[in-house]
Amino acid sequence: xxxxxxxxxxxxxxxxxxxxxxxxxxxxxxxxxxxxxxxxxxxxxxxxxxxxxxxxxxxxxxxxxxxxxxxxxxxxxxxxxxxxxxxxxxxxxxxxxxxxxxxxxxxxxxxxxxxxxxxxxxxxxxxxxxxxxxxxxxxxxxxxxxxxxxxxxxxxxxxxxxxxxxxxxxxxxxxxxxxxxxxxxxxxxxxxxxxxxxxxxxxxxxxxxxxxxxxxxxxxxxxxxxxxxxxxxxxxxxxxxxxxxxxxxxxxxxxxxxxxxxxxxxxxxxxxxxxxxxxxxxxxxxxxxxxxxxxxxxxxxxxxxxxxxxxxxxxxxxxxxxxxxxxxxxxxxxxxxxxxxxxxxxxxxxxxxxxxxxxxxxxxxxxxxxxxxxxxxxxxxxxxxxxxxxxxxxxxxxxxxxxxxxxxxxxxxxxxxxxxxxxxxxxxxxxxxxxxxxxxxxxxxxx
Ligand code: PFF
Numbered sequence: 001x002x003x004x005x006x007x008x009x010x011x012x013x014x015x016x017x018x019x020x021x022x023x024x025x026x027x028x029x030x031x032x033x034x035x036x037x038x039x040x041x042x043x044x045x046x047x048x049x050x051x052x053x054x055x056x057x058x059x060x061x062x063x064x065x066x067x068x069x070x071x072x073x074x075x076x077x078x079x080x081x082x083x084x085x086x087x088x089x090x091x092x093x094x095x096x097x098x099x100x101x102x103x104x105x106x107x108x109x110x111x112x113x114x115x116x117x118x119x120x121x122x123x124x125x126x127x128x129x130x131x132x133x134x135x136x137x138x139x140x141x142x143x144x145x146x147x148x149x150x151x152x153x154x155x156x157x158x159x160x161x162x163x164x165x166x167x168x169x170x171x172x173x174x175x176x177x178x179x180x181x182x183x184x185x186x187x188x189x190x191x192x193x194x195x196x197x198x199x200x201x202x203x204x205x206x207x208x209x210x211x212x213x214x215x216x217x218x219x220x221x222x223x224x225x226x227x228x229x230x231x232x233x234x235x236x237x238x239x240x241x242x243x244x245x246x247x248x249x250x251x252x253x254x255x256x257x258x259x260x261x262x263x264x265x266x267x268x269x270x271x272x273x274x275x276x277x278x279x280x281x282x283x284x285x286x287x288x289x290x291x292x293x294x295x296x297x298x299x300x301x302x303x304x305x306x307x308x309x310x311x312x313x314x315x316x317x318x319x320x321x322x323x324x325x326x327x328x329x330x331x332x333x334x335x336x337x338x339x340x341x342x343x344x345x346x347x348x349x350x351x352x353x354x355x356x357x358x359x360x361x362x363x364x365x366x367x368x369x370x371x372x373x374x375x376x377x378x379x380x381x382x383x384x385x386x387x388x389x390x391x392x393x394x395x396x397x398x399x400x401x402x403x404x405x406x407x408x409x410x411x412x413x414x415x416x417x418x419x420x421x422x423x424x425x426x427x428x429x430x431x432x433x434x435x436x437x438x439x440x441x442x443x444x445x446x447x
Contacts (some may be wrong), residue, residue: 006071006164006239006240007163007164007165007240008164008240008241008242008243009164009165009169009240009241009242009245010165010169010242011242011245012242012245012246012250014169014172014173014242015237015241015242015245015250016250016253016254016257017169017172017173017176018168018169018172018237018240018322019228019234019237019238019250019254020172020176020253020254020257020258021171021172021175021176021318021319021321021322022228022233022234022237022318022319022321022322022323023226023227023228023254023255023257023258023319024176024179024257024258024261024315024318024319025103025226025228025315025316025318025319026103026106026107026110026312026315026316026319027222027225027226027319028226028258028261028262028265028315029183029261029265029268029287029311029312029315030106030110030284030286030287030312031222031225031226031284032048032222032226032262032265032266033265033266033269033270033286033287034282034283034284034286034287035218035219035222036048036203036266037270037273037280037281037282037283037286038215038281038283039210039211039212039215039218039219040206040207040208040209040210040211040215041202041203041204041205041206041207041210041270041280042202042203042204042205042206042207043206043207043208043210043211043215044210044211044215044218044219045203045204045206045263045266046206047211047215047216047219048219048222048223048262049259051219051220051222051223052223052226052227052255052258052259054427054431054432054435055220055223055224055391055395055427055431055432055435055436056223056224056227056229056255057251057252057255057427058395058424058427058428058431058432059224059227059229059230059391059394059395059428059432060227060229060234060251060254060255061247061248061251061411061424061428062394062395062397062398062399062428063229063232063234063235063238063394064234064235064238064241064247064250064251064410065238065247065398065402065407065410065411066078066081066235066238066394066398066402067234067235067236067237067238067239067241068238068239068241068245068247068410069081069406069407069409069410070239071239072239072333073089073232073235073236073239073326073329073330073332073333073334074089074092074093074231074232074233074235074236074326074329074330075089075090075092075093075232075330075334076089076330076333076334077089077232077235077239078397081397081401081402081403082397082401085393085397085401088232088390088393088394088397089232089330091231091386091389091390091393092230092231092232092233092235092326092390093231093232093326093327093330094386095230095231095232095382095386095387095390096231096232096233096323096326096327097327097346097349097350097353098353098378098381098382098386099225099231099323099378099382100320100323100324100327100350100353100354101350101352101353101354101356101357101378102353102354102357102375102378102379103316103319103320103323104149104152104153104156104320104350104351104354104357105145105149105354105357105358105361105375106316107149107152107313107316107317107320108145108146108147108148108149108150108151108152108354108358109138109139109145109148109288110309110312110313110316111148111151111152111313112138112144112145112148113288113292113305113309113312114306114309114310114312114313117295117302117305117306117308117309117310118302118306120301120302122292122295122296122305123292123295123296123301123302123305124296125293125296126293126294126296126297127293128278128289128290128293130293131288131289131290131292131293131296132285132289135285135288135289139358139361139362140361140362140363140365141362142359142362142363145358145361146354146355146358146359149351149354149355149358150351150354150355152316152317152320153320153347153350153351153354154347155317156317156320156321156324156347157324157343157344157346157347159171159317159321160321160324160325160328160339160343160346161339161340161343163339164240164325167321168321168322168325171317171318171321172318172321175314175317175318176318178314179261179311179314179315179318180261182307182308182310182311183261183264183265183268183311184264185307186268186304186307186308186311187264187265187267187268189304190267190268190269190271190272190275191267191271193271193272193275194275195271195274195275195277196271196272196274196275197271198271198274198275199269199270199271199272199273199274199275199280200267200270200271202270202274202280203266203267203270213439213442213443214443216439216442216443217384217388217439217440217442217443218383218384220388220436220439221383221384221387221388222383224383224387224388224390224391225382225383225387226258226262227254227255227258228319228322228323229387229391229394230386230387230388230389230390230391230394231326231386231387231390232326232390233322233323233325233326235326236322236325236326236329236330237322237325239329243413244413246413247410247411248411248420248424269286269287269291272290272291272294273286273290273291273294275294276290276293276294276297278290278294287308287312291305291308292305295308323350324343324346324347324350327342327345327346327349327350328342328343328346329342330342331345331346353378356374357374357375357378358375359374360373360374360375361373361375388436388439388440391432391436392432392433392436392437395428395429395432395433395436396433398428399425399428399429399430399433400429408421411424
């Protein structure tokens with residue numbers, strides 16, 4: 001197997017922080033709360049957590065072991081293990097480019113909202129209709145959101161060019177602890193608002209009458225999206241793990257952190273929404289319309305909205321870095337070009353998609369696919385189809401093709417097989433593939 005000399009992260013804590021940086025993102029704070037709001041609150045949370053436990057964690061272990069065993073980018077990793085299965089790596093890189101395309105747009109909005117929070121223009125008015133009109137005018141503007149999309153892509157690019165240790169590892173080590181601190185402060189503040197407990201109840205009490213096959217698929221897609229699995233990002237990151245990094249423990253810790261952040265995000269968003277007497281099912285605009293109007297009526301409004309949007313910017317940035325790294329490592333190692341050239345290619349490709357995704361909310365809204373504009377198509381196609389498909393193929397590969405001894409060696413580098421082995425293997429070989437397939441078929445109306 002060809003081994004390329006490459007950087008490694010500092011150690012155990014770095015591995016957890018960097019991988020958690022990828023996992024924790026807009027998915028947790030922007031996407032998860034509105035999906036929960038639309039799909040029955042607590043019932044969605046429960047299905048989501050089951051997906052994390054039964055499929056997410058095993059799949060993350062699977063991806064970490066591929067990365068740790070091969071020490072290559074996603075495409076190189078699969079190809080070096082099996083010629084035929086190399087296609088999973090390509091699907092993963094394609095998925096990264098597509099996700100990053102629309103993700104950069106939302107990341108750009110968070111940057112714009114942070115600036116307007118700091119200058120306090122965002123919190124002048126508490127009327128929700130004012131915020132609705134302002135948000136709609138902003139996202140449909142032909143150039144402003146594009147400017148922020150490009151700026152966000154360049155910020156990501158700058159960190160990638162600095163390299164694995166000086167760029168990615170350092171950025172994650174600074175931003176992740178701050179992110180947790182901000183989130184905890186905001187969640188406590190929100191739950192203490194009058195009427196906030198109503199929101200806690202909505203979020204934690206399951207109501208299964210709202211659960212449909214499509215909400216189960218949405219929970220599965222969200223679990224994969226949130227953990228950054230099914231597309232090779234975690235393979236790329238694991239290829240930089242220090243040699244003795246424990247992959248199972250790291251996967252458990254990262255998934256736990258990610259789920260805690262999703263729950264905290266729910267505990268931050270829903271109490272505020274209920275306290276303001278607003279319906280929770282307001283969709284993707286929940287954090288850009290509802291929350292600014294709520295912040296505006298609070299004492300210290302500027303502080304709360306600045307903290308919140310800065311939190312979103314940091315969460316988004318550590319995630320865009322990881323997608324960009326998966327693309328850059330692939331181009332650099334497979335096309336044999338410099339890291340700088342590879343980064344530029346990644347930045348250009350993803351920004352171009354981002355520009356179209358942004359325009360599709362305004363000028364290009366008539367370009368639709370199955371009734372969805374480009375932005376929504378990218379979201380739907382990646383989270384509900386490509387990620388579960390990538391996850392399914394990865395489980396089949398690791399469960400049935402990947403050399404069993406090589407897999408065991410990644411899980412137990414000290415040589416003694418632990419008690420978790422049969423469970424992890426069962427989940428990867430049987431449970432995850434069967435459940436993912438069943439959810440797909442259920443959505444197609446086949447079962
Ligand atoms: N996990 C990120 C989030 O929840 O926002 C999104 C993401 C990052 C998805 C990296 C995929 C990925 F490769």
